[in-house]
Amino acid sequence: MWSNLLNKILTQLLLVSFLILSTEIEAADNTYYLVIENHVFKPSVIEIPPNKKVKLVIHNKDKLPEEFDSFDLNREKVIFAGKKSTIYIGPLPAGEYYFIGEYHPVSAQGKVLIKELKNAD
């Protein structure tokens, strides 16, 4: 009887911990990270869910400033050498939204892929 009760309590505790953890993961999921290194965006493709506003933290590891520029996303931000900058994008419908590093457009290219994510919600 005691072992059954202990099992139930442990299961409930696990369930509650899982729920708390999943909420934290979801909040963390709203932040995406982009690194500029050797005038290249890493990763070059970011997948985000549709119709959601997300935070994009861009870290420029190069020794020169770079400008994150996207006509599709209507965003434009200079990120100084060695600095991090944050921009918010969305909510946007599903689709592909291209961005470039305006000061090195040949190498610094990427896209935001907005689509239903398998593990979202």
Added chain:
Amino acid sequence: MLINTVVLLLRDLLPVFVLLTFLRAFIVPDAFSYKNIRNVAITSFLFVLLIIQIVEPISEWFEGAGLELMQVSLIIMSFMLFLLITLLRIHRQNTNICIRLANIGLEVFIVVKTSNFFIFLHVYLQDKSQVFNVFIGVMLGIGICMSFSAIFYYLLKEWQETSLKTLLYIPWFLFLSGMISQVLALLAQVDIFSLSAPLWSSEHLIENSSEYGQLLSALIGYQSAPAREFLILYSIVFLGLVLLTAITHFFVKNRQGLPHE
């Protein structure tokens, strides 16, 4: 690099040339003496140099929203000055005041629009091998802007000769509405304001990144995928400007006892 310089220059400088053309054609033509233009050019250049020196620390103010907030403040300031000049012009007020206000408005607008381009120049002029390409790109870009400006000026002057000259204010107000509506994207970029999802997309007709898209963006603040809030602000400002001008025009004519146009 050559193409990129031209593209960047058109994006940043074309709105300045469009503004200069409006001012020269009918808003404050008296402001375009050689001496005045030289003074505005020198002052703007010095301001841009100053901004480039302090832009990095400014970008870190207000948790990284410093640059956007500075741009928003300058755009609003510039908009208010041009609105005031338009109303003073309708009132046929002192030209010297209009010229001084236009100088400040122009300098502020030039600083907002060209500081990113000067950062780009600053980056590329460190690499000596790129200097020639950047120079040619700048010359080409300025050439395109000046050519467009000349054609646009000619069109505005021709329009001014017709009986519909009062309607000349319509493209000017569209330009001002586009200018002020850009603040929403800047505020949304740093999460001070939330924009809803775009209402439609006319990307298949005119892409924002295309030459026509950039031209329309410089002329009337065109956006291929506008959010509801953008359209609301744009419409309110445009209709507000039309209404304000109509009322001012009406009172001025009544005071002077002139027939309404």
